[in-house]
Amino acid sequence: MADAPRLAAYEVLRAVRVDDAYANLALAQVLRDQRLTGRDAGFATELAAGTLRGLGLYDAVIDACLDRGKVKPRVRDVLRLGAHQLLAMRVPAHAAVSATVDLARTRTGAPSAGLVNAVLRRVGEHDLAGWVDRVAPDAAADPIGHLAVAHSHPRWVVAELASSLGDRAEELSDLLAADNDPPEVVLVARPGRSDPSELPGEPTAFSPYGVRMSEGDPRAVPAVAEGRAGVQDEGSQLVAVAAAAAPLEGRDERWLDLCAGPGGKAALLAALAAQRGARLVANEVQPHRADLVRRALAAAEGVEEVTTYDGRRPPWAAGSFDRVLVDAPCSGLGALRRRPEARWRRQRADLADLVPLQRALLDSALDLVRPGGVVLYATCSPVLAETAEVVADLTGRGELEPVSLEVPDAAGPIPDTIQLWPHRHATDAMFAAQVRRSAG
Numbered sequence: 367m368a369d370a371p372r373l374a375a376y377e378v379l380r381a382v383r384v385d386d387a388y389a390n391l392a393l394a395q396v397l398r399d400q401r402l403t404g405r406d407a408g409f410a411t412e413l414a415a416g417t418l419r420g421l422g423l424y425d426a427v428i429d430a431c432l433d434r435g436k437v438k439p440r441v442r443d444v445l446r447l448g449a450h451q452l453l454a455m456r457v458p459a460h461a462a463v464s465a466t467v468d469l470a471r472t473r474t475g476a477p478s479a480g481l482v483n484a485v486l487r488r489v490g491e492h493d494l495a496g497w498v499d500r501v502a503p504d505a506a507a508d509p510i511g512h513l514a515v516a517h518s519h520p521r522w523v524v525a526e527l528a529s530s531l532g533d534r535a536e537e538l539s540d541l542l543a544a545d546n547d548p549p550e551v552v553l554v555a556r557p558g559r560s561d562p563s564e565l566p567g568e569p570t571a572f573s574p575y576g577v578r579m580s581e582g583d584p585r586a587v588p589a590v591a592e593g594r595a596g597v598q599d600e601g602s603q604l605v606a607v608a609a610a611a612a613p614l615e616g617r618d619e620r621w622l623d624l625c626a627g628p629g630g631k632a633a634l635l636a637a638l639a640a641q642r643g644a645r646l647v648a649n650e651v652q653p654h655r656a657d658l659v660r661r662a663l664a665a666a667e668g669v670e671e672v673t674t675y676d677g678r679r680p681p682w683a684a685g686s687f688d689r690v691l692v693d694a695p696c697s698g699l700g701a702l703r704r705r706p707e708a709r710w711r712r713q714r715a716d717l718a719d720l721v722p723l724q725r726a727l728l729d730s731a732l733d734l735v736r737p738g739g740v741v742l743y744a745t746c747s748p749v750l751a752e753t754a755e756v757v758a759d760l761t762g763r764g765e766l767e768p769v770s771l772e773v774p775d776a777a778g779p780i781p782d783t784i785q786l787w788p789h790r791h792a793t794d795a796m797f798a799a800q801v802r803r804s805a806g
Contacts (some may be wrong), residue, residue, distance in 0.1 A: 368469040371406045372447065375413035376473055379443045382418065382707045389418055389707045412548065416708035417450040419546045422518040424449040426501040431488035442480050444731035445452045448486045453494040463487060477767065503669045517542035521553045523699060530748040531778065537789060544788035545702040545709075551579040552600050554630075556637040558667070560594035572773050572791065573603040575634070593665045598630040599704070601746075601786045601793030604771055606634040608784070608798055609691040609742040617739060620670070621646045622687040624677045624731055627655030629662030631693055640668030647687070649673045649680065685736040692731045694724040696745040696752050699797030703788055717751050724756050728801075731765045737805040742769075744798045748787070753797040756777040764801040771798070 374396045379535035381387035381396075387617070393414055397407050410576075412740050417424065424446045429435070438447070447467035451457040457465075463486045470482040492500065502515035510528065514521040519542055531695075555562045555575045562569055562577050568574030576598075589595035610621075621639050626632040636646045647670045648663060650656040656674045663669050664682060675681060678694075697716060698708050731741045741764065745752050757766065758780055769784040778785040783799040 369465060370400055370402060371404055371410040371511045372465055372469045373411065373472065374400050374410040375417065375447055376401055376443060376469060377546035378410075378414040379417060379446065380440065383439060383443065386711075389415060389705070402582050404545065412455065413447060413450060414670055414707050415548065416454055417446050418710075419702075420454060420518045421446060421710060422520070423498070424453075424518075425502070425506040426515055427497045430497075430501055431485045432500045434789050437467055437481065438474070438478075441470065441474050441481065444478070444482055445485055448482065449489050452486065452490050453497065461600055463490065496745045503723055510737070512621070513539060513542060514687045517546060519545065519702075519709055520712075523709055526714075526749050527701065530750055530779070531754075537787075540789040541787060547619060547703060547742070547788075549599070549703040549712075550792070551584055551594055551597060552586065552603075553577045553579060553584060554598040554603050554634060555589065555598040556633060556666070557593045558637050558641050559665075560589040562780070565595060569599045570603075572771070572793075573600045573607060573756075575607075576603050593662075596630060596633060596662070598634070599684075599701075599794050601791070601796035602630055603740070604773065604793070605636060605693065605798055606631040606638070606691070606745045606784070608769050608771050608800065609689060609740075609744075610635060610638040610688070612740040612742070612767070612800055612802075614688060614738070614740065616688075617736075618642060618688050619644050620687050621689040621691075622682075622731075622734060623691045623693070624680075624727060624734075625693050625695060626650045626659045628743055629654060631632055631691065632659055633662045633666055635691065636666040636668040638668075640666070644668065644688075645670040647671055648672060649675055649677060651676050676728050678723075680730065681732065682734055684733050685739075688736060690735045690737045690739070690741045691744070692727050692741060692745045693746075694727050694752075694756075696724065696747040697749055698746055700746040700748055700786075700788075700797070704794070717749070721751050721756065724752060728756060729763075731735055732760075732803055735803045737803055739803050740767075741801045741803065742798060743801065744796060746794055748785055748795045748797060750779060753799075754783070757783070757799040757801065760801060762804060764803045767800045767802050769798050 378392045381392040451462035470479045498516045503511035504510040514524045549758035553565045565577040567577040567579040623632045632648040639646045766782045768782045786793045786796045
């Protein structure tokens, strides 16, 4: 029988491939179902997530080791798991091969075990750098293609990230490498309900409410279990902080999170609103994500209601809000550390649908905010089509103003905007632009 952590990792890969599951949700479910904790859960997590990050490179290596061109998808999943152990984990080669052969017998049938054994022995003949030299395009002749294979990103993603870096394209390799680093767990102390000193770990560099956990299960932290704190990337925290920080003249009583799912930013915004006597409306068009928002806000003060309207056509009157956050649906290419499967699912063609949606949501937000009020537009993507190109032309409806965040080396692609980066700030690659609605 295969051991439980490898079985769990295989089930995650299968759920992602067959059911289009989100890896983090599939992993959490599998760990619960198989009652894995501690080191076993950690091994299964690194094996599943690391394999999904390295999928492109591992497939190229596997193809180079096959006598015949194709294997069944479930056998390929087993081979991918074996390749990750051999090339990127501290698992002795004999143990990686033997345990993965056992996994093949258990999950893909005895006839596949010989193939898995033979291919993995060939994989083990070279280390990761040696395989990159063998399977990646020549770096001088095709630099984008080389980086795409070496860092296991689709070629179009590498090209978009290179454009987003602009005149700092020499950082591209560092950015791609950072995408492949497992992210630290970051906690947020919701102001007025908890304090960062309650949370285990080191304070975050930029968010006054964040703490980086070095080890342990965040669900075991009392403030998290009680909903007074939560798990939230520092970049996401900073977006909520910026949305609340812009100076306003006149009333500051009613705030809107137009695209609130799954609720992390809304929970922090609600806490900040409560401290000022303001109220937050949290809107999320998808009912199942709206349920997640309700759960995140269940014990929060400062909440007016959770709604499920299409943010492009909401029912509120023009000028109903003093502040609006538009954390727009996007490609998610800024969160590849935490969503290892996303790089293989997204296509460049997706931008043709996403960008008009982003423009429409920003337009709607500018209708909903009062004259003199502020809209913060944010995406978890550095892709220029989703960031600079969405906010560059406001056609007289508002003025870009500097985002109220003091984060070094975070200038955005156009003046007054902010762009965070995994390799510079250890955050998701969040973009933020602040727009003050014109009085006219």
